[in-house]
Amino acid sequence: MAILSQEEAKKIIDKVLGYSKSDEMKVELTGGRSGNIRFARNSVSTAGASNNLALSITSVLGKKTGTSDINEFDDASLEKAVRRAEEMARLAPENPEYMPMPGPQTFGKPQAFVDTTANMKAPDRAKLAGASIKSIRDSQLSGAGFLEDSANFNAIGNSKGLFGYHKSTNVDFSLTIRTPDGTGSGYAAGDFNDVSKLNTAALTEVAIQKAKASQKAVALEPGKYTVILEPLAAGELVQFMVRAMEARTADEGRSFLSKKGGGTRLGEKILDERVTIYSDPGNGQIPGSPFSSEGYPHEKVMWFDKGVVKNMSYSPYWAQQKGAKPLPQPSGFVMEGGSQSLAELIKGTEKGILVTRFWYTRWLDPQTLLYTGLTRDGTFYIDKGQIKHPVKNFRFNESPVIMLNNLEAMGIPVRTRGNLVPPLRIRDFTFSSLSDAV
Amino acid sequence: MKRREFAKLSGLGLSATLFAGGAMAGNRISAEELLNPGLDVAVKKRLADAALNAAKSKGATYADVRVGRYLRQYLFTRENKVQNIVNSESYGIGIRVIANGTWGFASTNEMTPASIAACAEMAVEMAKANAEIQLEPVVLAPQKGVGEQTWRTPIQKNAFDIPVKEKIDLLMEVNGAAMKNGASFVTSNLFFVNEQKYFASTDGSYIDQDVHRMWPTFTVSAVNKQTGRFKTRDALSAPIGMGYEYLSNKASEKIVVPNGPTVYRYAYDMIEDATLAALQAKEKLSAKSVPAGKYDMILDPSNLGLTIHESVGHPLELDRVLGYEANLAGTSFASMEKLKSKNFQYGSKIVNLMADKIQPNTMGLVAYDDEGVPCKQWPLVKDGILVNFQATRDQVHLLGENESQGCSFAESWDSVQFQRMPNVSLQPGPDKYSIHDMIKDTEKGIYILGRGSSSIDQQRYNFQFSGQLFYEIKNGAIVGMLDDVAYQSNTQEFWNSCARICDKDDYRLFGTFFDGKGQPGQVSAVSHGCPTTRFNGVNVINTGRKI
Secondary structure (H helix, E strand, O other): OOOOOHHHHHHHHHHHHHOOOOOEEEEEEEEEEEEEEEEEOOEEEEEEEEEEEEEEEEEEEOOEEEEEEEOOOOHHHHHHHHHHHHHHHHHOOOOOOOOOOOOOOOOOOOOEOOHHHHOOOHHHHHHHHHHHHHHHHHOOOEEEEEEEEEEEEEEEEEOOOOEEEEEEEEEEEEEEEEOOOOOOEEEEEEEEOOHHHOOHHHHHHHHHHHHHHOOOOEOOOOEEEEEEEOHHHHHHHHHHHHOOOEHHHHHOOOOOOEOOOOOEOOOOEOOOOOOOEEEOOOOOOOOOOOEOOOOOEOOOEEEEEOOEEOOOEEOHHHHHHHOOOOEOOOOOOEEOOOOEOHHHHHHOOOEEEEEEEEEEEEEEEOOOOEEEEEEEEEEEEEEOOEEEEEEOOEEEEEOHHHHOOOEEEEEOOEEEOOEEEOOEEEEEEEEEEEOOOO | OHHHHHHHHHHHOOOHHHHHOOOOOOEEOOOHHHHOOOOOHHHHHHHHHHHHHHHHHOOOOEEEEEEEEEEEEEEEEEOOEEEEEEEEEEEEEEEEEEEOOEEEEEEEOOOOHHHHHHHHHHHHHHHHHHHOOOOOOOOOOOOOOOEEEEEEOOOOOOHHHOOHHHHHHHHHHHHHHHHHOOOOEEEEEEEEEEEEEEEEEOOOEEEEEEEEEEEEEEEEEEEEOOOOEEEEEEOOOOOEOOOHHHOOOOHHHEEEOOOOOEEEOOOOOHHHHHHHHHHHHHHHHOOEEOOOEEEEEEEOHHHHHHHHHHHHHOOOEHHHHHOOOOOOOOOOOOOHHHHHHOOOEOOOOOOOEEEEOOOOOOOOOOOEOOOOOEOOEEEEEEOOEEOOOEOOOOOHHHHOOOOOOOOEEOOOOOOOOEEOOOEEEEOOOOOOOOHHHHHHOOOEEEEEEOOOOEEEOOOOOEEEEOOOEEEEEEOOEEEEEEEOEEEEEEHHHHHHOEEEEOOHHHOEEEEEEEEEEOOOOEEEEEEEEEOOEEEEEEEEEEOOOOO
């Protein structure tokens, strides 16, 4: 088992720091295990498992840094790795943007580790995948899926007395179920820290229903439509915006947050006033790492409050240039929603299109955050509050910034790909062409 | 974890800032250590035999072993600063077995005979556990053992032999050229990879291969703070299966288009391209926004290469056709029925697309694939008709064939090999015809260069591609630059609109260094060759928006 306790990790890090002859040193110790199983055509296809434990040493001489990694832990190997990092620093070019390492910090203690997940083994995976395959086969459909579980820890320490430790588990399951004639396809996915919250049977049932219901799709004209984006689809577009909140590119005039004439849009209302997005590693549903790889704390940060840009992320260097506080990019985010279920959102829709998920979403213009991509695995027409029939998949060309100004309603947020995102009803969502893909 | 981050990047396009932070597989080492020779081939054979024997003794009916040492050197700079230099080495063994008719795979970086035997046993145990939910036993196409073989990418200059300082000096000169010519910002990178792969199987093959590839690239940005607009221009280089000799200035490897761009064949002048990029990025700031509509598209290899990759390479992967990738990448419009009909018109009659694992200077070039199959070339689309797919040993029987095409590849020793795309290339036209001739013959067209935004559906029908440079062509001449251009089409419709292909003198390579596929994700590198090609009446959309 490669999960070291906080005490074990600290002991190794302190020992390594003791070998340092450089001006500053950072030591990162990471380890864990992961296992996976893939199935397709209603049968297992491949599987794998891996363990790792690795130590990374960054030595600093003036403004020159060198990093060496090692996965041997005897004293001689550790000392050799320290000497090697120092030698690499000596030979490195100077980095004029180098910033001194932070001293001791106070980190939160998110509860992200669950023993049941950590203890998963190959037969557990085969059992979950096998049960899912059986349901699919019983429905005379064809399924492909992937289950992966992991348990990891990471610890960080530096020569200025900083120390942090965090451990987490995760399990991801997704599956795509198709009708034998290839005219219907349905998808469902879930991710949790605790495998006991993962209901593979329920997800399989959702994908089966979507596969059956999406057969014989009707072609609608491309154009602007009211859409209901399920959390998976909504989250995909929103995350691109959250990831683009870097202060430096905004200040440099090459971001959607750059302002005409110079400066940034910090403090401006750029989204609908119901849009509030924040990150919080302490959130029990999506616990995240309490510190960044540079050793700065991940705290609760408001990014958009009632549509207003409240914060941008700052690297330590850029923070110093601008007199701001270093603020790392968040690893996950929470978008606040409403109180309606997805079913209630559908019921309240006069005419619209329900989107299960997007696929192959890629940027077109970093200035406007215009993205393109396609709907996939369950796209349906809603008329007078009811799902009427499946529709052929569309290509969209849309910006999350424009989309979140055309907000009509939001449902209850759910966890999707490590974020909490509500289903959204959006007006005038731009579909630019049709796709024959199922 | 690191490997997954790596694979994700391939889907997003290159995000150098993430790489600059050091997210990559393997242990970081010094540049000098990249030149260590690694294990002697006799030692590798002993370790491989230990694994094969252990697997057989635990009940495997087939086993293969890959002892891998993967060396990478990545350099990152912006303006006059070095952001990061990463040298890494990843070393270990991956053991794949068939037991009870089912695949099992395990890997370890502890290279002792005891831990290798334990790893082989773990692979067999996994195969046996999964056999419980296996529908059809694995069927392997026969492959005769090839005995002991060695092979190396035919490079002239090993990039790892070149001192880091020389590479940094080059990038500083590149950045300086861009800034001097009006760039607001520039980032530049060099990526060098050396895969030292030793393969052995219970068929009796012991194959030692030394594979090299590289990619020089940059992004130049021009910002107009008054208007609040900014534009970028990426390098027109190709990731390529060559050594450091690719980075040279040879007039014979250059094509200059009057009033237009300069493009490169097998020698890349990075400083000249950065100079031109800065001037062109500034020009883009005031370029005319394209009126949407139908145009004849003249696509440079630096742009068409990606379209080939997405609309020909991926849909003709047999595992996709069969449904093995349905849960992530998707399936394919190019069904088995379409292949068997022998009359599926994939493209117009002038379209010939070859799969090729033996083409010089390409990133897919090796002598044997990752399951010991000798590499070759074969047609995928012949005179416009779909004639074949790409397959591995365990799937080729589903095509009714009993010889693998040699398309197995694993990203590293710790990832299981599966079907990956060979080089897929469009063959040149038979008659003498240059880019100059093509522009002269075009009335209303757009000439596109460089890799831009790309998106295609999960069965590879509907796609949308952008680019780096867009030139408006009117009545046989380039009249100026356009902006906000993306072309949308359907794969079959697009390839059937292929009207003219330049000749072999215009043939150049495009490449993708980080192509992602599979769960967990793995990246591979592959090249696509073609000459400049014209497609008539393609739908162009305007991507300009206001927020």
